[in-house]
Amino acid sequence: MKKDTSTQRNKELSKQKLIEAVGNIIFREGFKGIGINAIAKEANLDKVLIYRYFGGLNGLLKAFAKQKDFYINISNRLHDEIEKVQKSELKSLIVEILITQLRELRKDRELQELMLWEMMEKNELTIAIAKEREEKGYELSSKLKTKMDLTNGETDAIMALLVSGIYYLVLRSKTVDMFNGVELNSEKGWQKIENAIKQIINSYFE
Amino acid sequence: MKKDTSTQRNKELSKQKLIEAVGNIIFREGFKGIGINAIAKEANLDKVLIYRYFGGLNGLLKAFAKQKDFYINISNRLHDEIEKVQKSELKSLIVEILITQLRELRKDRELQELMLWEMMEKNELTIAIAKEREEKGYELSSKLKTKMDLTNGETDAIMALLVSGIYYLVLRSKTVDMFNGVELNSEKGWQKIENAIKQIINSYFE
DNA sequence: ATACTATGTCTCCATATGGTGACAAATATA
DNA sequence: TATATTTGTCACCATATGGAGACATAGTAT
Numbered sequence: 001m002k003k004d005t006s007t008q009r010n011k012e013l014s015k016q017k018l019i020e021a022v023g024n025i026i027f028r029e030g031f032k033g034i035g036i037n038a039i040a041k042e043a044n045l046d047k048v049l050i051y052r053y054f055g056g057l058n059g060l061l062k063a064f065a066k067q068k069d070f071y072i073n074i075s076n077r078l079h080d081e082i083e084k085v086q087k088s089e090l091k092s093l094i095v096e097i098l099i100t101q102l103r104e105l106r107k108d109r110e111l112q113e114l115m116l117w118e119m120m121e122k123n124e125l126t127i128a129i130a131k132e133r134e135e136k137g138y139e140l141s142s143k144l145k146t147k148m149d150l151t152n153g154e155t156d157a158i159m160a161l162l163v164s165g166i167y168y169l170v171l172r173s174k175t176v177d178m179f180n181g182v183e184l185n186s187e188k189g190w191q192k193i194e195n196a197i198k199q200i201i202n203s204y205f206e
Numbered sequence: 207m208k209k210d211t212s213t214q215r216n217k218e219l220s221k222q223k224l225i226e227a228v229g230n231i232i233f234r235e236g237f238k239g240i241g242i243n244a245i246a247k248e249a250n251l252d253k254v255l256i257y258r259y260f261g262g263l264n265g266l267l268k269a270f271a272k273q274k275d276f277y278i279n280i281s282n283r284l285h286d287e288i289e290k291v292q293k294s295e296l297k298s299l300i301v302e303i304l305i306t307q308l309r310e311l312r313k314d315r316e317l318q319e320l321m322l323w324e325m326m327e328k329n330e331l332t333i334a335i336a337k338e339r340e341e342k343g344y345e346l347s348s349k350l351k352t353k354m355d356l357t358n359g360e361t362d363a364i365m366a367l368l369v370s371g372i373y374y375l376v377l378r379s380k381t382v383d384m385f386n387g388v389e390l391n392s393e394k395g396w397q398k399i400e401n402a403i404k405q406i407i408n409s410y411f412e
Numbered sequence: 413a414t415a416c417t418a419t420g421t422c423t424c425c426a427t428a429t430g431g432t433g434a435c436a437a438a439t440a441t442a
Numbered sequence: 443t444a445t446a447t448t449t450g451t452c453a454c455c456a457t458a459t460g461g462a463g464a465c466a467t468a469g470t471a472t
Binding site for chain 4: 417424434441
């Protein structure tokens with residue numbers, strides 16, 4: 001079998017087309033638009049290939065998730081910075097981490113759709129992705145906790161609450177323009193959210 | 207036309223059966239399970255009645271939402287308490303409001319499903335319900351703000367963040383057991399969340 | 413050349429969906 | 443009693459879904 005990419009028939013290329021079709025549909029319509037027929041049409045290929053190459057829709061979605069690296073959501077840079085941070089700068093590092101999370105999620109529409117999907121459906125794939133993300137996130141959170149030797153009361157829960165708040169606001173902003181008087185469709189509103197994060201962290205960690 | 211309820215053919219009863227069928231399906235399968243055929247089967251009635259009595263699925267859902275009073279989510283009791291609260295007790299009232307929100311939402315599975323639906327789909331009905339809830343919520347929030355004359359920096363955004371955090375954690379707990387090291391499937395975890403809310407409020411408002 | 417396998421297209425199937433028209437029976441009106 | 447209207451059932455349609463078998467052809471190996 002030759003590896004020439006100029007051939008008309010090319011398994012790897014077709015697989016790639018199918019994976020990209022998944023991404024396109026998710027971007028346009030979200031996960032509820034995903035289906036065997038829709039993907040095949042989007043990729044201009046026959047749906048039987050999804051079964052042959054990926055063993056079905058589930059396998060294709062798995063391949064898609066793997067390629068998009070949805071399993072990781074926190075950059076390595078932040079991990080490194082935690083190691084070498086001064087105790088005095090810890091507060092601002094926490095703020096930076098949270099605000100980075102906010103901004104990154106706002107930019108990544110596919111990730112937003114994935115997170116919505118995770119909230120709607122519980123299956124092999126969503127469980128696996130969520131578990132991975134949970135571990136990665138908690139790893140970071142734990143590093144932070146040990147860094148600031150004063151093991152504050154409910155640090156885990158407080159961080160959980162703030163991260164959750166960020167997630168909800170970003171996801172909700174897709175369908176609503178205002179939340180509790182804060183504009184979610186303008187940078188002005190998001191600036192207020194960022195300020196709120198700063199104020200909470202600053203007041204909580206003394 | 208007689209109003210005897212013992213008759214075999216009874217429009218009002220049938221309408222009620224259809225509305226209840228909607229509630230049953232949402233409770234069991236969430237809003238993604240909702241459809242003309244599924245509702246008719248659940249109610250043991252013909253689907254044509256949905257068109258005749260409600261003008262279609264949308265009208266039926268509207269009737270359902272109205273009957274369930276989803277438009278209101280904050281009890282009048284809290285409104286009253288805000289009026290007559292001492293300034294010294296303001297912090298604990300805010301905490302009480304937030305924790306009440308948390309507990310009420312945790313108990314109400316239909317409302318959870320509705321909120322998930324609102325995040326997924328943007329249509330006439332979800333927009334109307336969300337708008338109503340937003341207004342009610344902000345009304346309460348505004349009352350609080352004027353009560354504590356020190357108009358703190360980003361109070362709106364801070365409350366938005368906390369309420370959002372509560373929403374996300376409750377909704378996410380349907381599909382995941384742990385978030386940032388906090389157990390969402392045990393009362394122990396929720397106690398931590400409640401404590402975190404207390405700590406944030408107490409530290410933020412001096 | 414021949415045969416073989418990999419890749420891809422096509423047709424068909426069973427099922428489910430939303431939606432509609434024809435009809436039967438119960439109830440109300442005359 | 444006779445007639446009209448309301449309430450409900452049934453059959454049907456067009457369309458979309460996931461899934462599988464039959465087949466054509468491109469690429470490889472003999």
